[in-house]
Amino acid sequence: MSKERRSRADLRVRADQRGALAAVVFARREELALRQDELADLSGCSPRFVHDLERGKATVQLDKVLAVLDVLGLGLGVVEGVSGISVPPAAQHLLGPVP
Numbered sequence: 001m002s003k004e005r006r007s008r009a010d011l012r013v014r015a016d017q018r019g020a021l022a023a024v025v026f027a028r029r030e031e032l033a034l035r036q037d038e039l040a041d042l043s044g045c046s047p048r049f050v051h052d053l054e055r056g057k058a059t060v061q062l063d064k065v066l067a068v069l070d071v072l073g074l075g076l077g078v079v080e081g082v083s084g085i086s087v088p089p090a091a092q093h094l095l096g097p098v099p
Helices: 008-018 020-031 036-043 047-055 062-071 089-094
Strands: none
Touching: 020 047, 020 062, 020 089, 036 047, 036 062, 047 062
């Protein structure tokens, strides 16, 4: 049975609730039609780690985050003067239009 995909509006809510990084990882994984366990295998981490990352866990290992992002074709950037995590314009399509 095929699982119904979440709407882009739902992903914006997810970003608000769980954080931008969690929402972008989730959205990109779904865009690539990967299951959590498949992403975990490809990135060399556990399915639990992928689950925690998509849930927005505040404490995650940076090396594992980078490995997951690499598999997803994403990267992580540091911007001077910016507090928190934001989604750059080039990745906004993952979350859909701003309501």
